[in-house]
Amino acid sequence: MSAYWLMKSEPDSFSIDDLARSPRKTTFWDGVRNFQVRNMFRDHMMVGDGVLFYHSSTAVPGVVGLARVASGPKIDPTQFDPDDHHYDPASQLSAPRWMGVDVKFTRKLKRVIPLSELRAHAHELGDFPLIRKANRLSVMPVSADQWGIIISLE
DNA sequence: GCCAACGTTGGC
DNA sequence: GCCAACGTTGGC
Numbered sequence: 001m002s003a004y005w006l007m008k009s010e011p012d013s014f015s016i017d018d019l020a021r022s023p024r025k026t027t028f029w030d031g032v033r034n035f036q037v038r039n040m041f042r043d044h045m046m047v048g049d050g051v052l053f054y055h056s057s058t059a060v061p062g063v064v065g066l067a068r069v070a071s072g073p074k075i076d077p078t079q080f081d082p083d084d085h086h087y088d089p090a091s092q093l094s095a096p097r098w099m100g101v102d103v104k105f106t107r108k109l110k111r112v113i114p115l116s117e118l119r120a121h122a123h124e125l126g127d128f129p130l131i132r133k134a135n136r137l138s139v140m141p142v143s144a145d146q147w148g149i150i151i152s153l154e
Numbered sequence: 155g156c157c158a159a160c161g162t163t164g165g166c
Numbered sequence: 167g168c169c170a171a172c173g174t175t176g177g178c
Contacts, residue, residue: 034173057164134171
């Protein structure tokens, strides 16, 4: 069981500043439609786990802040909303497919730690999905060692 | 159950 | 905007 995670967000949709401005500095992480990530939410995340907040699809992708898991798994209501971009007609009310967790802002990093810099530390980081080629996981586990290495780059 | 087509992610 | 990688879907 991991105590640390990395979660990607496109800053044009939802940035670390948006999280900091949210009510109670907390947001529900909805819209995930990947079974691996669903399973992490459902089976492995614990309230209080550390989160590296990562900006993707932007000029300088990288880790921009710290947050915490702030709830257990909750049903993602957007799967049942036909008007929502993340609507999933295959999901049944009696057996919801998709879940999310609450994420609470801790702080911004003093600087962005770019993906390029993380790649430069690939040897220390070891096996880390973020720096594998064409990784598509939007949420991934981070080991205690990896967490320490990344934080130390700040 | 295979596998080609398709859609999505995300860096560049 | 391009493209590589990969998950999902659907025909057979």
